Amino acid sequence: MKAGVWPPLLLGAGLIAVWEIYVRAAGIDPLLLPPPSAVARYIAQNAGLLATNGASTLAELLIGFACGVVIGLSLGILMQVWRWFHDAAYPWLVATQMVPIPAVAPILVLWFGFTIVPKAATVALMCFFPIAVNTLDGLSSVDSELIRLLRTFGAGPWQVMSLAAFPAALPSIFSGVRVAMALSVIGAVVGEWVGSTHGLGYLMLHFENRGETAGLFATVTVLTIMGIILFFLVGWVEAWVIPWRRHAKETP
């Protein structure tokens, strides 16, 4: 992590510089591609607007994400515990991922109106699947010899799950959670596109319709930064929940 901060920052700064120089030197119409300086100015001048709309997107995203985590974990655990449930439900879970989310989102708006519910539901719909699949994979990856050992200690199925299978599955579960976090940003924006009166997704449409390209770029920038922070927050929580991974690397 220590050495990892500078290379991406330097690369980003370099790309922004190239973009700025190119737009200025080639005399590009700022309506087609605004220079980074114009985007930065827009963010600074409209910080309040971006912050309020960013906050509502963040709320939708976090509620949807939380629901997705709970649903994904529960499905993964149930599929591991009950073989028949796994066989019955798995194809249908895959089917939910084949249905294009932009097609489902308007129906959700139809059902729940211009509230936070359809956006959170869209996010949850995108989130739960990678978590469910990774939970299932992680739970079934536990060493069968370890389960046998615990049984000689008199452990029942619930103890096997809580003492061995679940902790063993945590690294895999977190892989799913990280993917879900990245997807949840997309889910929130799609949810807003099909029916909302505020949020960063709504702002994007608004700026696009009015031809305010700098505003559009500013909104995307804020959304991106929000997504990156959330993604790394998951990594931070993971390091806290799975401390043995860090310790294992201390000795050769």
Place this chain on the structure above:
Amino acid sequence: MNTAATAMKVRGVSRTYRDRAHSVTALQGTDLDVPEGRFVSIVGPSACGKSTLLNLFCGLDKPDSGSIETPALGAGDLLGRVGYMPQQDLLMPWRTVTENASIGLECLGIDRGEARKRAGEHMVRFGLNGFERSYPGQLSGGMRQRVAMLRTFLCDRKINLLDEPFGKLDAMTRASMQTWLLDYWQENRCTIVFVTHDIDEALYLSDVVHLMSPRPGRIILSVQVDVPRPRKYSEVVTSPHFNELKSRLLATLGKES
């Protein structure tokens, strides 16, 4: 020695594993007596059914025919009542040394704090003091094996089954672990059934050594090791009695395979 009560009485035990295409007879007509409070070893070539036998002894598996009686434990399912230490240490990477050692007690329903306290009391005896909060990934092979052994012995079972516990250790570590185990057993006389493919190890540690035939496994020779305890490795392995027993075991093994 013959007056000791019997901890485990095995009569005519057979076990065959079947799947669609094959059937493998791992054990056929195995007879064995394990006296209470003794150190008993089972040696044999690889894949002779030693591990199958231990699986039956600890209740993870059931024989197709024959009987396993445990007068020391009384009647009932053996699962959860016989101590078992598998070949691999199977330490949980997410638990510290103390937490790994106490997992058996936790499975028995003992309060987590109490279980960890009890594990903590044995850290010095098991040479793990100072490493209580370390994770298994930070330990050497010998230390991992001692954590696994503490985990088994902490459950305080009358009968403990050890499946090649030192098989993966280097020669030096193995020798010191053998001596350590003997010292520990001398203080806490439980019944031990020790599986190994190392004849020297079996003779050094045991009161009785049972030799198994290649598959299908059964006991083909049992020898008493009449060397007084405490034993010294260098003295035992150079004694004529040791060498006589060793050549008997090797000769019988050679005839069978």
